Amino acid sequence: MRVLIAGSGGLIGTALTARLRSDGHDVRRLVRRAARTADERGWDPPSARIDEGAFEGVDAVVNLCGAPLLPGRWSAMRKQVLLDSRVEPTEVLAEAVADHGVGVLVNASAVGFYGNTGSAVVDETTGTGSGFLAELCTAWEGATAPAAAAGARVVTVRTGLVLSRRGGLLDVLRPLFKFALGGRLGNGHQYMPWIALEDEVGGIVHALEHQTLAGPVNLTGPAPVTNAEFTRALGHAVYRPAPWWVPGIAMKLALGQAAEEMALFGQRAVPRRLEHTGYEFRHRTLESALAAAT
Template identity: 45%
Template sequence: MNSTGAPVSGHPDAPAGAVSFERAVDLPVSREEAFAWHDRPGAFERLTPPFDPAEVIERRGEGICDGTTVELRVGKPPLRLKMVAQHSGYDPPRGFVDSQLSGPFAHWRHEHRFEERGANACRMVDSIRYLLPLAPVGPLFGGSLVRSKLRRMFDYRHATTAADLADHARARALLEPRGQWPLRVLVSGASGLVGSALCAFLTTGGHSVHRLVRRAARTDDEVRWDPAAGEVDPESVSGYDVVVHLAGAGIADKRWSDERKRLILDSRVDGTRALAGALAAAPRPPRVMLSTSAVGFYGDRGEETLDESSAAGTGFLADVAREWEAAADPAREAGVRVIHPRLGVVLSPAGGALGKLLLPFQLGLGGPLGSGSHYMPWIGIDDVLGAMLFCIADEQQVGPINFCAPQDLTNLEFSRTLGRVLSRPALLPVPPPALRVVLGDMVDEALMASTRVVPKRLNGSGYRFRHSELESALRHVLGRT
């Protein structure tokens, strides 16, 4: 049977009525590296589509070795189901198998094969045999739905795997000759939308990742800090190649009060200053510090095209970004190469702006904010990760760098594109006065400000965007390919 789904015949492990699904993808690395990517921590997280989430409840065993079992919670509320899978057939670099022990299927067996295609090329083949429960009723009514979900899932998985491996290969070509591969990385804000994705992206690439946490450290890969109190032990942050600083209170999580605005500012400035000071005082400071910022640095500038050389704007968010970046000066003055990714709207249905927009747009109630004439810089979450690794590896990258896609769009164009991807109308404008009643002055600075930002530094340095156009980025993260 092929990827269209047809009965399996003649296979000793396949029960009567089982269906087979197969997909293959060519990868730009050796099969040894492709297999190793799947065998490292973070692979499950990188392979799980954000539009069809799954959560590990418990893992018993090592990696994907024979006998390792994983208990999962799959699907979206309220239809979340438990599934227990077991790995077998561990045969590096040729392949491995995972099979359902209990869960929503009557039978599920997934074989991963890696076929050599040359020194730096291989083909990965995913072969699945499954049987839906309650035959013949289950297959009759659920068969097409499952086939559609599998197609969407493996489109996402294969695109992500190939692009991740390509990003790591390009970075390795720069870092390994300098004796800097693999990296030892420390990450703050590791549990957030970007931080959790970045940790998985780096560990699958073979890097060692430690996390800064506010509570007492529970595992060897955790380092305690107290950013509010300015407490960071220089010894605890010594010896890392790279420190990525992402921590800060959410900009649009709550209505802005004076207290909330103070928290937004202090959580960024105080934490950055404390960490940068500790890195400067560390016996072995890092070579690189990525300390995030945001395109809010430029303020509301109408149709003016803005790049990294543009001056700071005015307003609360511009002031926050300016002080946020300046707070990293102690590390800069100590000789650390400090990079400030100025993030646009990061696209992922797992959170952030897109996560909040999805439900009204799916219900056909979406539309632009006001006239929608304001520019809205955006970037796919995987390009945030890829661009961060690119900037770490390229020693020419320093200072502020705009992390946004090359395609500049107004909010109206963004809304129409999202509606088209979801096959829903996007005709209902949201009146700004109604938003101001609910959200206060956040509306004018965080939601309605026009910031027409271009990624001049990334474009000029040769970074290869995975998604340079919005429709491609949305179709990838929403499974609408």
């Protein structure tokens, strides 16, 4: 299979590129500069420009584009950047998929789609929630419509909190916990839908190769945990106590809406469609995922 990846330079994109190549697939990468290597093709989403021949022989497209949600407050300007960095590239790629008759588009999204769901279990049949992240994810997924209308199999992968030895959530938390500065956030009751990087990549590959899979797919581990449970497990994994507590009000004062939706809200999201279509998790428990990532 020849796969064209946008956003290949990030944590997930780098690991996905390596996995696909190790599986024998041909990978091309879209880059926002002039192509420098044989596997690169240049593009510029704001001007809807893609190098000629970029889609030649392409069987599937994976879109992982999007500016980081953190750090920093979500000002009106920052929200627009977060929206544009996701929706604009998706629109360009979805139109290109339609124009070139590409059969598959796997497009990034996030469990933020569901908003703050408390302790209720949510799967891919659950509707959109409220808040900026829910609005962002709805627009992001909606931008894939031209590809679906043209007959492409479109999968929107709603990713949870990715756990990796390098990069992602643990890059922020690991140093704090190793110096015994870790602790729960707010009341600690909010759910954290974690996923190991190996399963994040495995889930995307499954979406590419599983011909009957289309629509939203949760990329989360089978057993989401609360923030308090996650805190205890990470402290245990790095052999450090995690006695501290960060009051929710302090986080809101520091980061505003970003703190609320990224740290104090939660989703007890489960990977129903992955499991129903036969995906086998490498890391089914948080303890297993942390052992591999720490």
